[in-house]
Amino acid sequence: MTSAVMGETVVEARRRLREALLEAGGVVGDGKSAAAASPPLQTPFGIAEPVEGREVTAVAVGAPLRESRDAAFADGIQRYIVEGRIGVTPIIRAYVGAAVLDRRDRGLLPAKHEAEEFIVAPLERLTDATVAKLHETGLPVHDCGVAEREHPILDVQLAVQQIEQRRRRAEVSVVAAFRREFPDAWIVVDGSLRAYDEEARESRLLGVIKSHETQFLAGVDLETALTLPEAHRTTVFRRVGGREDAIHSWYLRLWDWVGQDILFGLVRVERQRGPQVLDEIEEICSWLLAERSPMSTPDTRWDRLLYPIHEVENYLKARAGSWW
Amino acid sequence: MVVEGRKDGRTERRTVEVDERCDTPPVAVPPDPIGRVVATERLPASPHEFHFWTEVETPIGIGAIVRVEGRARTVYAVVVDAKAYSDLADPLHEVRVAAGIPGEHVAPTHRTEIRLWTAAVLRQVPQEPLQPVPLAEVFLASEQDVQVALRMESYVQVAEPTGIPIGLYATGGVSAPVYLDANFLLGPESAHLNISGVSGLATKTSAVEFLLKSVFTHFPHSKGRIAAVCFNVKGPDLCFLDQPGDLTPEDLEMYARLDIEPTPFDNVHYFAPFKADGININTLRSHADLIGSVQPLVWGLREVLDYHEVLLNRDDLDAKAAAFIDFLIDRVVEKEFRDEWGTTHRVRTFSELERLFRAIFDGLEASGRGDTWRTHHIATIRKIRNRLLNISTRCKGLVTDDGTSEDLPFGTFEDRSLYVIDVSGMDQLAQDLVFTRVVSKLREHLERRDLGVDHVIVFADELNKYAPEDGPDTYVRKMLLDISERGRYLGLVLFGAQQFRSQVHRRVVGNASTTMFGRMDMDELATPGYQVLSRATKIKLATLPKGEMMLRHPHFTQPVFLRFPRPPVMTGPAGVAAYPPATDVPFDEAVMRQLVALDRRVSPNSVAEIIADRREDDVRRALLATRRARPDDVLAYFRTALGPRVSHAPTAPAAAGTTPLQSVEDPYAR
CATH class of the missing domain: 3.40.50.300 (P-loop containing nucleotide triphosphate hydrolases)
Structure with missing residues (x-):
C-alpha cells in the first residue's frame, strides 16, 4: 500500500467516524492527537448540589458588558530547582510570588506584590549539621515532610506541595492587603476560593477556575455543564464538604467549543454564598464575557485565561526575572 | 527684554528671557527619568547605539537628545528610531473579539504596550575606555547637556569662542x-x-x-x-x-x-x-x-577672453583653436599689432576684433596666399571668429562691444x-x-x-x-x-x-x-x-x-x-510686492531715471537736452563712468564724460592705395 493510499484511507476513516459522532447527536472535537497520557488527577470528583433550581440547566447570558469595570486581579507563580541531594534526599530552592494588578480606566497598574525565595527539604532525613548549613545560606528553610520511605520522585512532589502552599499563602496575603486598602473593590483571583477564609470571601471576590480537574457534577448535570453553548452559564450549584459549603459556583462558556475540545472556553466561577450571588450573576457573567477581549494569546490557555490574569502572570514573571 | 513682531498683519509683543550664551544656568529639567535602557541578546546596547523604553505619553520624539546616567559613565545620545507594540500575537485576534466590526467592542483592559526608542550615541563621558551604554535611567537632555553632547563647549565655552549660532534645538520643552x-x-x-x-x-x-x-x-x-x-x-x-x-x-x-x-x-x-x-x-x-x-x-573683450574655456565647448576648443586663442591673448588683445598688410590694430573691443578678422580674411584673399595665416588655418580662424563674436550676442547686456567694463x-x-x-x-x-x-x-x-x-x-x-x-x-x-x-x-x-x-x-x-x-x-x-x-x-x-x-x-x-x-x-x-519692478523704458527715459536715482537734484529736462542727438554708445559710456564715480554733481560729471558734441557728417572714403587712418570710425581720434 502506498503512502498516498494509506493517507486517503485514514482521511476517509476519520471522516466516517466524525459523521457517526454527529449522527449520534454528538459533536466533533479539534482532532488534535495526544502524544502522552495526562498524569493521574489528585481529586477528580467533588460533591455539589443545585442552588438555583432543582437541576443544572443552561442559561443564556446577556451581551458582554460594554463598559470596563474597575476591578483588581490576583494570581501567583512558583518556581523551583532541585539544587542537590544529600544521599537521595532532595534539597530544593524555590521562589513564589503573588500580585494584585488594579484596573482603573482600562489600565492595569501593580497594586500589591509579595515574593519569597526559600529552601524546601524533608528535614527529618537531614542531620542537624546539614540543616544548620542550610540555614547559614540566609534563605528561609521549610520542611516538606517525609513519605513512608525515601523516594527520589515522591520526596520532590512533597516539596512541591509545600511550595504550592506557600504560593497560595502569598496570593491570599496580597489579596488581603489589597482588600484592606480597597474594601469595596471587585477582586478576581485565578483559581478556587478554597484557600481564602470566609471573611475574605464575604466581599466582592470572584474565583475563576480554568482547570477542570475536579468535577462536582455528574450525569446529565455534568453533560449540561460541559456542553454549554457559547455565552451560556449553568445554574448555580453549591460545593459540599466542610468549609467549601459556603462556596457557590457555576460554569460559564466564554467561547464556542464546537470543533474544539469540550473544555474549550469553559471556566468555572466561584463566589461566597449569599443572596448577592443570584442577584448579580447576570451582570458578572456579562462582565466576564467582556473579558474575552483582549485575548491572552499567545498563551495556549487563552480561551480560558482572562487577559488581566495573564498580565498578572507576566508581571510576576518579569519581577522574578531569570530566577534560577 | 520685550520683542515685537508681526504675524498675520498684527503686531505682537512678547517678553523674552535673554540668555548669556553658555554662562546661562541650564534650564531646569524635571529630575525624573523619562525612560530606562533595555538590552536583550537580540537588541543589545553597544558603544554606539542602545534602546530604551518610556511611558506611552512622553515628551521625546525622533531627534530628541537624551542623557543616560550610569554609575561611572554618562552617555549622550540622539533618538533615531522608535517602535510601539503590544502583546497582541496576531491581528486576527483583534478581529475575532470585535466580531469583524471595528469599534463594536472596546476591550475592558488596554493591552500592555511599549514605546521602544533607539538612540545613537553622540558622546560618552569618559570617552575611554569606550564601553557599551550602561543599562541605566534615561533623562531628557538639558541645555547644558546639549552643549556637552554636541561637544560645543570646546569652541563655545573658551576664552576666544568661535561658535556661530545656527539655530535652536527644541524638544520636550527644552531649547538650546x-x-x-x-x-x-x-x-x-x-x-x-x-x-x-x-x-x-x-x-x-x-x-x-x-x-x-x-x-x-x-x-x-x-x-x-x-x-x-x-x-x-x-x-x-x-x-x-x-x-x-x-x-x-x-x-x-x-x-x-x-x-x-x-x-x-x-x-x-x-x-x-x-x-x-x-x-x-x-x-x-x-x-x-x-x-x-x-x-x-559690464565686461569687455579682455574679461571674456580670459575665460574663453567657459564659453567655448570641448568641440570648439581643440588644440588648434586653443593655440589661436592663446595667440590672440598673448600678441593681439590690448597690444599694438601690425598685420602683414601694413595695418596696425589695437584690439580692445569685439568691434576691433572683428576688424582684425576682416583684415585677415581680406588680406589672405587679396594676396592669394592660400589658407594659412601665421600657421593658423583659416578654418580655425573662422571658427574662433564665429564663436567669439557670437558671445557678444548671447551675453548681450553683460558683454559690451565698446571696451568699457x-x-x-x-x-x-x-x-x-x-x-x-x-x-x-x-x-x-x-x-x-x-x-x-x-x-x-x-x-x-x-x-x-x-x-x-x-x-x-x-x-x-x-x-x-x-x-x-x-x-x-x-x-x-x-x-x-x-x-x-x-x-x-x-x-x-x-x-x-x-x-x-x-x-x-x-x-x-x-x-x-x-x-x-x-x-x-x-x-x-x-x-x-x-x-x-x-x-x-x-x-x-x-x-x-x-x-x-x-x-x-x-x-x-x-x-x-x-x-x-x-x-x-x-x-x-x-x-516684489513692496517694490514692483519697473517696466523697461525708452533709452532717454532710462538714462534720465538712472541719473535721477544717483542725484535727486538732476532735472529730467536738462538730461534730455544733454543726450539729444548723441550716440547711444557714447551715452552709455558716460552713464557708466558717472555711476562708477558717483560724483557730487552728477549732471556736470555726466556732461563732461559725454564730451563735446561731434558732427556725424559722413567721412570721405580714403583714396585708393592710401593707408587708412587709424580708427577712422572713432571721431575722438581726430
Missing part, C-alpha cells in the same frame, strides 16, 4: 542654542556648507540668509575680515537683503536667544548686467527706490558686507561666465591677500545644474570642485544649495563639512547617500516643517534637528 565651529565652517580646519531640500518647502535660501547674518554677527574679529558673494540665480530670492522682513514674536525670541540682531544686512552691494538694450538693468530690483543701489555688471570691487571688499550678483535674467552661458570669472577673481585676490577681506563665502544655489554628478565636465564644475577641495586654505568658502544632493558631484558635497537638510523628497531619500539614516529619521526629513533643518557638523557625531528663525530680510515675493 546650537553653534557651528567657525574653524570648521569657514576654514581652515574644514569648510563649506551644503543644503539640500525640496523647492519651496525646505527654506534653503532662508537658512543661508539667516546663517550669513549669524556669521556676520559672530565671526570672531580676531580671525579676520569676511564678506559674502551671493549669486541670485532665480527670481527675486536675494534681491531685497537690505530690506526688513516680517518676523513673528517667535522669530524674535529665537534671535534674542541666539544673540543676533533681527535687522537686515546693512552693507549690501548689488550687481546686475544690462538687458539687451544696454540701458535697462536686468534685475527684479529695478524699482525706482532701489535701482540706484544696483551697479551694472564695470566689475565687482576686487581689492576693496568690505568687512561683513554682501555682494549680490543678480544673474537670474541671464542666458545660461552668461551665468556660467559670471560665476567662473567672479570666483576666479576672488581666488586670485585671496591668493595674493589683496581682496580686502580674508574670507569670502560664495553662495550658489542650484548646484544640481552647476556641478552635476554626471554630464559634461564643464569649466564651472571644475571651478566648484576646486573651491570645494582647496578653497578652505585660501579662505574661499562655498555655501551651496540644491534640491537633490544625489545629483551633485560627490566631491562637491563630500567636501562640505557642514550639511543641512530641509524637507526632503522621499525618492531622494531612497538613494544610497541616505542609507546611514534610520527610516524614522528619513520620514521626519520628508515631513519637516518650514524653519526646521537636520544638521551635520564635524563636531556632532550624529545629525541633529534644529529650528531657525525666518531671515531678518524681505523675501523675494514680498520684495
Whole structure:
C-alpha cells in the first residue's frame, strides 16, 4: 500500500467516524492527537448540589458588558530547582510570588506584590549539621515532610506541595492587603476560593477556575455543564464538604467549543454564598464575557485565561526575572 | 527684554528671557527619568547605539537628545528610531473579539504596550575606555547637556569662542542654542556648507540668509575680515537683503536667544548686467527706490577672453583653436599689432576684433596666399571668429562691444558686507561666465591677500545644474570642485544649495563639512547617500516643517534637528510686492531715471537736452563712468564724460592705395 493510499484511507476513516459522532447527536472535537497520557488527577470528583433550581440547566447570558469595570486581579507563580541531594534526599530552592494588578480606566497598574525565595527539604532525613548549613545560606528553610520511605520522585512532589502552599499563602496575603486598602473593590483571583477564609470571601471576590480537574457534577448535570453553548452559564450549584459549603459556583462558556475540545472556553466561577450571588450573576457573567477581549494569546490557555490574569502572570514573571 | 513682531498683519509683543550664551544656568529639567535602557541578546546596547523604553505619553520624539546616567559613565545620545507594540500575537485576534466590526467592542483592559526608542550615541563621558551604554535611567537632555553632547563647549565655552549660532534645538520643552565651529565652517580646519531640500518647502535660501547674518554677527574679529558673494540665480530670492522682513514674536525670541540682531544686512552691494538694450538693468530690483543701489555688471573683450574655456565647448576648443586663442591673448588683445598688410590694430573691443578678422580674411584673399595665416588655418580662424563674436550676442547686456567694463570691487571688499550678483535674467552661458570669472577673481585676490577681506563665502544655489554628478565636465564644475577641495586654505568658502544632493558631484558635497537638510523628497531619500539614516529619521526629513533643518557638523557625531528663525530680510515675493519692478523704458527715459536715482537734484529736462542727438554708445559710456564715480554733481560729471558734441557728417572714403587712418570710425581720434 502506498503512502498516498494509506493517507486517503485514514482521511476517509476519520471522516466516517466524525459523521457517526454527529449522527449520534454528538459533536466533533479539534482532532488534535495526544502524544502522552495526562498524569493521574489528585481529586477528580467533588460533591455539589443545585442552588438555583432543582437541576443544572443552561442559561443564556446577556451581551458582554460594554463598559470596563474597575476591578483588581490576583494570581501567583512558583518556581523551583532541585539544587542537590544529600544521599537521595532532595534539597530544593524555590521562589513564589503573588500580585494584585488594579484596573482603573482600562489600565492595569501593580497594586500589591509579595515574593519569597526559600529552601524546601524533608528535614527529618537531614542531620542537624546539614540543616544548620542550610540555614547559614540566609534563605528561609521549610520542611516538606517525609513519605513512608525515601523516594527520589515522591520526596520532590512533597516539596512541591509545600511550595504550592506557600504560593497560595502569598496570593491570599496580597489579596488581603489589597482588600484592606480597597474594601469595596471587585477582586478576581485565578483559581478556587478554597484557600481564602470566609471573611475574605464575604466581599466582592470572584474565583475563576480554568482547570477542570475536579468535577462536582455528574450525569446529565455534568453533560449540561460541559456542553454549554457559547455565552451560556449553568445554574448555580453549591460545593459540599466542610468549609467549601459556603462556596457557590457555576460554569460559564466564554467561547464556542464546537470543533474544539469540550473544555474549550469553559471556566468555572466561584463566589461566597449569599443572596448577592443570584442577584448579580447576570451582570458578572456579562462582565466576564467582556473579558474575552483582549485575548491572552499567545498563551495556549487563552480561551480560558482572562487577559488581566495573564498580565498578572507576566508581571510576576518579569519581577522574578531569570530566577534560577 | 520685550520683542515685537508681526504675524498675520498684527503686531505682537512678547517678553523674552535673554540668555548669556553658555554662562546661562541650564534650564531646569524635571529630575525624573523619562525612560530606562533595555538590552536583550537580540537588541543589545553597544558603544554606539542602545534602546530604551518610556511611558506611552512622553515628551521625546525622533531627534530628541537624551542623557543616560550610569554609575561611572554618562552617555549622550540622539533618538533615531522608535517602535510601539503590544502583546497582541496576531491581528486576527483583534478581529475575532470585535466580531469583524471595528469599534463594536472596546476591550475592558488596554493591552500592555511599549514605546521602544533607539538612540545613537553622540558622546560618552569618559570617552575611554569606550564601553557599551550602561543599562541605566534615561533623562531628557538639558541645555547644558546639549552643549556637552554636541561637544560645543570646546569652541563655545573658551576664552576666544568661535561658535556661530545656527539655530535652536527644541524638544520636550527644552531649547538650546546650537553653534557651528567657525574653524570648521569657514576654514581652515574644514569648510563649506551644503543644503539640500525640496523647492519651496525646505527654506534653503532662508537658512543661508539667516546663517550669513549669524556669521556676520559672530565671526570672531580676531580671525579676520569676511564678506559674502551671493549669486541670485532665480527670481527675486536675494534681491531685497537690505530690506526688513516680517518676523513673528517667535522669530524674535529665537534671535534674542541666539544673540543676533533681527535687522537686515546693512552693507549690501548689488550687481546686475544690462538687458539687451544696454540701458535697462536686468534685475527684479529695478524699482525706482532701489535701482540706484544696483551697479551694472559690464565686461569687455579682455574679461571674456580670459575665460574663453567657459564659453567655448570641448568641440570648439581643440588644440588648434586653443593655440589661436592663446595667440590672440598673448600678441593681439590690448597690444599694438601690425598685420602683414601694413595695418596696425589695437584690439580692445569685439568691434576691433572683428576688424582684425576682416583684415585677415581680406588680406589672405587679396594676396592669394592660400589658407594659412601665421600657421593658423583659416578654418580655425573662422571658427574662433564665429564663436567669439557670437558671445557678444548671447551675453548681450553683460558683454559690451565698446571696451568699457564695470566689475565687482576686487581689492576693496568690505568687512561683513554682501555682494549680490543678480544673474537670474541671464542666458545660461552668461551665468556660467559670471560665476567662473567672479570666483576666479576672488581666488586670485585671496591668493595674493589683496581682496580686502580674508574670507569670502560664495553662495550658489542650484548646484544640481552647476556641478552635476554626471554630464559634461564643464569649466564651472571644475571651478566648484576646486573651491570645494582647496578653497578652505585660501579662505574661499562655498555655501551651496540644491534640491537633490544625489545629483551633485560627490566631491562637491563630500567636501562640505557642514550639511543641512530641509524637507526632503522621499525618492531622494531612497538613494544610497541616505542609507546611514534610520527610516524614522528619513520620514521626519520628508515631513519637516518650514524653519526646521537636520544638521551635520564635524563636531556632532550624529545629525541633529534644529529650528531657525525666518531671515531678518524681505523675501523675494514680498520684495516684489513692496517694490514692483519697473517696466523697461525708452533709452532717454532710462538714462534720465538712472541719473535721477544717483542725484535727486538732476532735472529730467536738462538730461534730455544733454543726450539729444548723441550716440547711444557714447551715452552709455558716460552713464557708466558717472555711476562708477558717483560724483557730487552728477549732471556736470555726466556732461563732461559725454564730451563735446561731434558732427556725424559722413567721412570721405580714403583714396585708393592710401593707408587708412587709424580708427577712422572713432571721431575722438581726430
